Amino acid sequence: MSLYGLPPAELGPTRDHLLAVEAAFTRPGQPSLMCDNLVTLSRIHSFAHDQAFVAALAAAARSEADYHNVWKIHTYCWAARSALALEGDFVECGVFEGLYSAAMTRYLDWGNAPKTLYLYDTFAGLDPAYSSPSERDINQYYALRPEWHGEVVARFAGYANVRVVKGVVPTALDSAPARIAFLHLDMNAAAAETAALDRLFPRIVPGGFVLMDDYGRFEQRELHAALKAWMTEAGYSVLELSTGQGMVVKR
Numbered sequence: 459m460s461l462y463g464l465p466p467a468e469l470g471p472t473r474d475h476l477l478a479v480e481a482a483f484t485r486p487g488q489p490s491l492m493c494d495n496l497v498t499l500s501r502i503h504s505f506a507h508d509q510a511f512v513a514a515l516a517a518a519a520r521s522e523a524d525y526h527n528v529w530k531i532h533t534y535c536w537a538a539r540s541a542l543a544l545e546g547d548f549v550e551c552g553v554f555e556g557l558y559s560a561a562m563t564r565y566l567d568w569g570n571a572p573k574t575l576y577l578y579d580t581f582a583g584l585d586p587a588y589s590s591p592s593e594r595d596i597n598q599y600y601a602l603r604p605e606w607h608g609e610v611v612a613r614f615a616g617y618a619n620v621r622v623v624k625g626v627v628p629t630a631l632d633s634a635p636a637r638i639a640f641l642h643l644d645m646n647a648a649a650a651e652t653a654a655l656d657r658l659f660p661r662i663v664p665g666g667f668v669l670m671d672d673y674g675r676f677e678q679r680e681l682h683a684a685l686k687a688w689m690t691e692a693g694y695s696v697l698e699l700s701t702g703q704g705m706v707v708k709r
């Protein structure tokens with residue numbers, strides 16, 4: 459279980475209550491899932507029975523914490539698989555160590571996909587020109603980590619159709635493809651994500667997917683408001699998912 463957002467003194471007792479709930483459902487054989495502040499009871503979790511997905515996630519995960527994103531990664535892999543049938547390439551803005559993209563490339567046998575995956579990151583955390591002080595404050599972790607660009611390049615070296623691009627979004631997007639079937643935004647910064655939409659949304663093909671990783675996260679309300687306003691102005695409403703993601707399908 460991964461639980462956050464409460465004062466430390468509240469976390470232990472709340473966790474104990476949730477474990478009791480989990481046990482109550484498990485005893486008569488009903489599934490439950492409690493991770494990344496997402497609690498589901500009596501859901502089938504079909505992705506947990508998809509052997510290819512389970513193997514892809516296991517190969518991509520580097521820590522127990524990576525498994526807490528299982529439902530988000532399922533959504534990401536679903537959108538990517540659906541986008542395979544469309545014209546256009548895939549773009550991810552905000553890669554970090556490549557957890558999502560490593561799971562997806564393995565899940566979809568990416569080496570044989572007739573598409574290119576573009577992975578954009580500063581590999582140094584949020585850029586001051588495209589993030590607010592409060593966003594940088596809650597995402598300090600990325601700035602403190604020694605630069606990890608080389609690790610990600612090595613991770614995807616086996617794929618001729620993956621391009622790891624080091625640079626600040628939006629300026630680095632000069633190398634982005636002309637037609638996009640799947641766009642993933644995960645930079646935890648409103649200015650960067652809306653600037654990416656300014657540049658890339660017009661290039662998304664009809665039926666193409668935009669997946670916004672932190673659209674519905676309470677601690678990212680600034681990002682939520684900016685993305686919602688951008689999409690409203692563009693004439694779209696965002697599907698907010700219980701994972702905290704937001705999704706739009708281009709008309």
Ligand SMILES: C[S@@+](CC[C@H](N)C(=O)[O-])C[C@H]1O[C@@H](n2cnc3c(N)ncnc32)[C@H](O)[C@@H]1O
Pocket residue numbers: 551552553554555556557558559578579580581582583584585588600625626627628644645646647650
């Ligand atoms: C939440 S992490 C991405 C997680 C990733 N999707 C995964 O699979 O684990 C956010 C990333 O966005 C990057 N980032 C933030 N602002 C950026 C910007 N303006 N341009 C490029 N990368 C940025 C950070 O360096 C960080 O690696």
